[in-house]
Amino acid sequence: MFDEDFILKWLDEGTIDHAQAEKMKEDLAEYKRERRSKKQIVAFSTIGAILIGIGAILFVASNWEKIGNTVKVLLLVGTTVGVHYAGYRLKYEQQKYPRLGSALVLLSALLFGASLFLIAQIYNINANNSTLVLIWILGVFPLIYGYRSASIAGLCSLLFYLWVSLLYRESPDLDKLISIWDLYLISGISIYFLGVLNGLTEKVKHAETPFKFMGLQAALFALFAHTFKLGEYQPDKIVPVIYAILGILFLAVLLPKPLRERLIGFQADASMSIVALLMAGITLTTIYIPASEETYMVLFNVIFLGLLTLLLYAGYSTENIGIINTAMFWFVLLIFARYFDFFWELLPRSLFFMLGGLVLLVISVVLERKRRELKVQFSGGEQ
Amino acid sequence: MKQKQIFYLTIVFWLLIFSGFILFKEYTLRTGTEILLKTEPIDPRDLFRGDYVTLNYEISTLDLDEIPAEDPYFDYNDRIYLALTLEDGYGVPKKIYRNPPDDELFLKGTVKQLIYDWEEDEDSLIAEEPRVKELRVEYGIESYFVPEGRGIEIERQQWTGGEGVDVKVVVDKYGNAVAESLLIDGQELEI
Numbered sequence: 001m002f003d004e005d006f007i008l009k010w011l012d013e014g015t016i017d018h019a020q021a022e023k024m025k026e027d028l029a030e031y032k033r034e035r036r037s038k039k040q041i042v043a044f045s046t047i048g049a050i051l052i053g054i055g056a057i058l059f060v061a062s063n064w065e066k067i068g069n070t071v072k073v074l075l076l077v078g079t080t081v082g083v084h085y086a087g088y089r090l091k092y093e094q095q096k097y098p099r100l101g102s103a104l105v106l107l108s109a110l111l112f113g114a115s116l117f118l119i120a121q122i123y124n125i126n127a128n129n130s131t132l133v134l135i136w137i138l139g140v141f142p143l144i145y146g147y148r149s150a151s152i153a154g155l156c157s158l159l160f161y162l163w164v165s166l167l168y169r170e171s172p173d174l175d176k177l178i179s180i181w182d183l184y185l186i187s188g189i190s191i192y193f194l195g196v197l198n199g200l201t202e203k204v205k206h207a208e209t210p211f212k213f214m215g216l217q218a219a220l221f222a223l224f225a226h227t228f229k230l231g232e233y234q235p236d237k238i239v240p241v242i243y244a245i246l247g248i249l250f251l252a253v254l255l256p257k258p259l260r261e262r263l264i265g266f267q268a269d270a271s272m273s274i275v276a277l278l279m280a281g282i283t284l285t286t287i288y289i290p291a292s293e294e295t296y297m298v299l300f301n302v303i304f305l306g307l308l309t310l311l312l313y314a315g316y317s318t319e320n321i322g323i324i325n326t327a328m329f330w331f332v333l334l335i336f337a338r339y340f341d342f343f344w345e346l347l348p349r350s351l352f353f354m355l356g357g358l359v360l361l362v363i364s365v366v367l368e369r370k371r372r373e374l375k376v377q378f379s380g381g382e383q
Numbered sequence: 384m385k386q387k388q389i390f391y392l393t394i395v396f397w398l399l400i401f402s403g404f405i406l407f408k409e410y411t412l413r414t415g416t417e418i419l420l421k422t423e424p425i426d427p428r429d430l431f432r433g434d435y436v437t438l439n440y441e442i443s444t445l446d447l448d449e450i451p452a453e454d455p456y457f458d459y460n461d462r463i464y465l466a467l468t469l470e471d472g473y474g475v476p477k478k479i480y481r482n483p484p485d486d487e488l489f490l491k492g493t494v495k496q497l498i499y500d501w502e503e504d505e506d507s508l509i510a511e512e513p514r515v516k517e518l519r520v521e522y523g524i525e526s527y528f529v530p531e532g533r534g535i536e537i538e539r540q541q542w543t544g545g546e547g548v549d550v551k552v553v554v555d556k557y558g559n560a561v562a563e564s565l566l567i568d569g570q571e572l573e574i
Contacts, residue, residue: 061433062531077401081394092386112397113431119401121432121528123408124562126521139400146389173459 004028038099045103046151053110060118069122076115084108091147106151109140113159130166133159144207153207157191157214177236181225185279186239188218189246192272196253199263212265213322216311219272220330223307226300227334228341229293235283243280247273267314268323271307278303304334316374324374328367335363411561415553416488418467418474419566422550427534434534435526438550438562442476442490443525445518452479457515461494464558465520474552479518483558491558492520524552524562529572537565537572 004025011021056076067075083104091101113136119125120132137159144153164187168174174183192215199208250273253259260266282299291299308327315323339356422438429435442465447455450465457463466487467474474488483489496519527550529537537548549566565572 057431061429061431073401073405077398080397084393084397085390088386088390092390115401116404117431119404123404124435124524124527125408126523126526135400139397142389142396143393146393147386 041099042102045100046106049103049107049110053107053114056111056114057117060114060121072118073115073122076111076118080108080111080115083111102147102149102151105143105147105149106155109143109152109155112136112139130163130170133163133166137163145204148204148206150206150210153210154214157211157218160191161187161214161218178239179230179233179235181222181230182235182239182279182283184218185222185226185275186242186246188215188220188222189243189272189276191215192219192269193246193249193253196250196263196269200253200259208264212268213326216268216272216323216326219275220304220307220326223275223300223304224330224333224337227297227304227337229297231293232290233286233293233296234290235286237287240280240284240287243276243283247277247280250276265314265318265320265323267317268311268320271310271314274310275303275307301334301338304330308334321371321374325371328371332360332363332367336360407559408561411555411559412553412563415555415559415561417472417563418469418488418552418554419472419549420474420552422548429526429528432528434531435528436534436537436565438525438527440522440525440550442474442522443520445476445479445520447479447516447518450476450479454481455515457494457497457518459494459497463492463494463518463520464489465492467554473549474554488554489558490522490554490560492522495519495521522560524550524560527562527565529565537567 007016007021007024007028010016011018016024056079060076087101087104087106087108089101090097090104113133116132116136116139120129125132137156140152140159141156143149144156161184164183165180168180168183178186192212195208195211195213195215198204198206198211250269254263254266254270254273263269308331311323311327315321315327339359421441427435427437445465462481464480464483466477466480466484466489468477469475469488474490477487478484480489483491497515498517498519499513500516501513549569551563551566551571552560553563554560
């Protein structure tokens, strides 16, 4: 995007006169105001929809006793359909409030889940049933493509992790096959890969960013957990196979030039492919030559730091402030965690807290300054 | 596909899911047989559905020495059909089948744990192939949802009440069951 520096440069060069420069400055300011306002509407309406959705789920959870079951079902199912209709009307038919319409469609997707839980509650269907969450995902997943909804793509990714967690909790045999952190890492890389696939086709490109963002967070979370002492690490033979398949799928998309050129964040995609292939190698080696807890801890710390560095590079190369913020956030968390690990027992506690506080203050100042510089650089002066 | 078609398809799809759930359970409730099952509840909480009591039935553990089984070889997650006889309204286990029995009242369940029994010789070595002694079975009726805060109260009643807690369960001809109500000391719990 061009900014005021360009206008001044063109003015100096004589490409434009003062009147044109003034007009361009006004138009630019108006454009920025408009963009800010649109972002605010999206943020407020989405947060509003999420709060109402959570409220509806909690309302179901309180199992309010005064209303009969039939009325409860009619009330919640009716609200779900009604809100969905209102969202559809505002976004597609009237087109006056498309952002509010999108938020209402998201709300209806949340209410769909609340209605499912209500019906399950009325008929006393077994608790913590991952099947219910899977039905919720299946029920709302088509909307990602039907309505080109990025927010529902985000919701489906979140529900996917919830489903994975519930499934793991409900299936006692699954922990013999795979550790929960490997399962999260595989899920994160898979969701990220789904984002990559969406990025290849113009028609479904809207789902690329939410899938990639959610996948990246889950993958970083799982890798971060790996940086702690996890006890004995014993992956089953299927685990390296899954990692290898994911890595190969990534390569199949990232290596051919025509496909690669369609992706907005190739460098970040490449770093996820490296993680998948590295994990395939580590888990395969572990099966035949298991190492000590300390070795794994050091290894995963190095991998995690390497990934964060790659992501910082990717964010900087593609001018993506989101990736840079993500990398910095996890970097601070890693420093925090290692600080507690290494120094807790070495220092008297008062000194520990004072030094810790000082270190964090310095880090936050440095990171904030760096972040601002990057943001200014990317957005052309907008902070 | 136009947005209008997507809208109609979404509504129809969602209503089909809701009505599928409701009709499946309503069929059991309207056509099934009422039985009572003895249980010992505890009160956990569900993130989405609030307070509930976990119902651990007497028939959740099946002793294969007492209840005959059509086929004594079981695996984790096996489907079983527990035939019941009615004694004073209570469902009492009669026989374990691998396929739905004809003309009998039965509950459909899934094996969730196998408890083995083995004989040791003088050197504490296992003398014979271990055999399955007990089965832990789930019937899909192990949760009963109650209004917020009532879970602890029900648990307390269960400890102070002499008779314990029973559950009125409705079972249809396919072995599907729905927990209809809780009975404390023989009195149906008012929610």
